[in-house]
Amino acid sequence: MQHLRGGIVALAAALFAVAGCNSEGPPRLRTQWTSPVCQSGAGCCDESELRCSGDPDAELTCSCFKSWRCDSKLDECTQDAPDSPDGGGGAWTCRVDVELERCEKDGSNVPEGLNGWRCTQEGDKVVCQRPLNTPDGSGGWDCSYDNESTVKRCVRRQQLLPPAVPPLVGGTWSGPCTGGAPDVMIVLDRSGSMAWLSGWQSKWEQAQAAVRSVLATYGKRVRFGLMLFPGAPDEDCVAGTVTVPAADNTSAAITAALGTLPGGGTPIAASLANARTYFASSGSSGRDRYVLLVTDGGETCHGDPVQQVQALASARIKTYVVGFGGDVDSVLLDALAHAGGTARSGALGYYEANDLATLSVAMKNIVGQLCGK
Template sequence: MLTTSLRRLRLCSPALASLLLAAACGGPGGGGDGVDAGLATGCSTTGCPAGERCSAATDACIPDGTCAGNADCAAGMNCDLATHTCAGCGSQELPIEAVPPHVLLVLDRSCSMRQVPAGVTTTDTKWMSAVAAIGALTSTFADDVRWGLAMFPDSEGEHCAQAAPAVPIGPDTAPLIGDLLTSALATTDVNYPDFPCVTNIDTGMTQADALLSPLTGPEREYAMLITDGAQSANCDLGGGDLGSERVVAEMHARGIDTFVVGFGGSVDKVQLNKLAVAGGQARPGVTQYFDAATAAELQVALDAIARSVVSCSLRIDPAPADLGQTFVFFEDTEQVPRDPSHAAGWDYDPATMQLTLYGAYCDRLQDRTVADIDVVFGCPQPIVD
């Protein structure tokens, strides 16, 4: 049974991309740096008299065998300020990793994307607005999500078929996606929406299935369909509307959900509702897909989707030996309860070695209102800086 280890996780930025699980725990008085435990100062320069040593925590002389802060103790130990002695678990630092989801953007680049949305005062085309919104999305959530980009119709080969994706899913793809789409604003670029002039949602989603289904890691996979139109009747290599519904439903059955975004007033509302339901991400109400009539609404929709998929799971390796002696804290003091029912709290899955937060605690991570998490094994208290 693990009774002598305390490990700490600090979130240094809103992104859950670089996390560290630090080990230490203290005695009854807690621990901390910055205590003035001696009259002399600057002892690293002046030295200390016999029977005293220079505190690494305060740069002041302290009696031998005592401490004034954690820096005076060995690795994995804390200074108990009640007794000014080092105590603790003596464990080592171990890495901890976030588990970012995989999201494939399935973007409509049909000719109608060159049009200005109806009822707006801007001269920006739907393509210009989509490029700007996706660029902001992928850069904002660059550390939280592993992005990929596929566009339909494909500019190469048979007009209703799909070739290779523009940007395969992977780490650090946000700049690649941004650069590719920015280049596609030029009318001479191969990805500019001028040819072919078809809307092949069916083969676009079939390609998404082929790209997402082989991924076998612990990450969740999602597709995000963004379209301004309806399936072309003369372009049904993937089965047309029924084919789109079938492949999206099959993806959902395998745990790959699809978010559906309709941009502008020319979308097939009935069909997009069906795809949203089949994809497992139907919204409440009559309009069950994300309906964006303007560039601003498109940005809001994409941002909402991204926040909803940000992972609330943390991979912990090695696994805690005793979940009964595992504790989680927000912001140094707020203890998060363990909740095996997954309603509100945390739980640990030994099969995936992931600690996952649920309910309002997960919401706070996704909303980026939590800056510090302590995960404590064996010691029921976090380290307070």
């Protein structure tokens, strides 16, 4: 039996050596196909690791038994390449979904903390990122396709220092509020689009940093709370719920709550409704209360955010709006700012931000106005 298996492998190698899919190193064979001639498939492996079954005179089914594997949708997955995301080696499982290409480490022989890669298509490139809790601080990778989209190459982007945040413009204050510290509920978008890159970081990473910057400046003067939406990052339309109630000295709790990954849809209306419910039951009616909404898109769950902001306004809760990035629903966000009683003068009533620096400034300018309002 062993002799027969070796003969089958040798026959497969002889028949299909012309189909090697990597011009460097020893001959490699495409696998995960069923055909007497190697045509196309879902990966490569060394000849010695090829396992075939079936009638060699008719058709063979061959599979690769190395430490990585690919399904039939992916053209090729490379292992032990010096420019692969983990620097070479490791067990990878790759698959292609309809809208998102995901690259995830296999469970075997994976250094702790390095699994869970997220990859998104950007033009002719696939951009892969580590999860936020990895030892190297989340990093990022640029992946492109060579040889007419058959080989994916991933190169680590240079680790740059975060851009300097410009000085706060207007709305500054240094002492406690004369009317008592206001309650500010940060309602933060963590939908799937927040994982997209904006410059060298994802929008989610920049939003995390901006919130931390606001907390560092105003955390002892304002009673901050946090709501993330959607409420479950693996569900499209689960409304956000209050993760950290508005209270004194919540900076540490909010920072910890931000340690999650983005995903899902953008249920703005349902989340704002939950914010109103929270304030109604929080016992803080004697304080000034605000919602600070930060989103990179628009309503995707068939709700009516304007109606919810109007309901907040009826409860004497103002809503400030920050649109983050170039894909926001500007008509909706402008309407929300006007309904919330916080519209700026000019063409757009909401605050615009496109990167960490401008997002930090926008949020600080908003919070800096709240004392005495």
